[in-house]
Amino acid sequence: MTGGVLLTNTTTVSSYAYHAHGRYEAIADSFLYGDHAYPINSTDKSRVRLDILTPMMEELDAMQRTYSRVFVARFDLRLPSGTAVETGNEWIRQLFKKLRERLKSKHRRPESITSPIREFAYGWVREKEKAKQVHYHCWIALPHRQVRSIGTANCGLGGAITEVWCDLTGGKPSLVEFPGGEYIILRGEPETLEEPVWRISYLAKERGKFSTGQGDRLFSTSKLRHKYPNT
Template identity: 30%
Template structure:
């Protein structure tokens, strides 16, 4: 069972993070996995680029019984971005949402070395192209952040904004083999 917190602050790794927990609560374990990836990026790169976007399917009635589209998307995206920006350090997190009467969709977070990427234009083109091939659907852009590892205010703002995708509402209405969350594993690669 996933633990849900209704607190506006979550402690992890000796730090306290402000989150958007109201009204449905926040799944703490996947949020902490995201924080581990976030902190790995900050500890590895002096600047970090964080981009949040949403994905929808062309057909409103799609309800997949697995997470294959997300595996394909991020495998292709990491390969293409790695070649284009000449980096292997690309972190990501995604969440699947579907409420009883609404269509399935995904919220995504992508993080890269901020010294390699300045603008999201090329990144958006690649995401749009890959998602169209996979689903026929469209991405929706949410927010982008560029920050230095010493810029704690922007980091806090980005973390609070991203905490939205870990909200409890909309999770759990899924087939058995579909996942609610997925993450890269850069933090494990370093160990």
């Protein structure tokens, strides 16, 4: 990959990088969103991709317009050995579809969630480091009044995620990992977003990303920002 023309956006300096199937814009300093500059998890060898981080930030912004207090958590998903990229991508699409169905249900949602959840946001990226199986880094944001913890692989929201992923893949609970880090975002207090953005910016790092050239998604998010646009 090679660098392109430098662009400036107040405190953010970005440049284009090119690969076999296109290009993307990346930053190495802070991420400016609205009137706030957020620290990002970048290194000299792996900057942060704006095409990934920006829509994820827009989803968090849409959640704040919907709920005054938002709970955010991270989790990681692995695939059984030999799983094709298109299969893994379809499984993760189905995961969030089935989670949405459960969270909205009066009877099938996790016991720790006392009432149906109508809106939530999420994002995922696909990665493959050297000599490692393809895996997915994910985040999810929900109303804090209904979700106070992600739980574990055996209970709560974490239990639902694990159960659905195991059903889809035919794998074991060890395919799901909860790396820690749970956050509460408060509407109108951008400093409460700093830690979540730092964690989510890791998902947008350059390292580990690859394109098949076959139209398979490298990342995706919910579409809450289209339902609740920032006007």
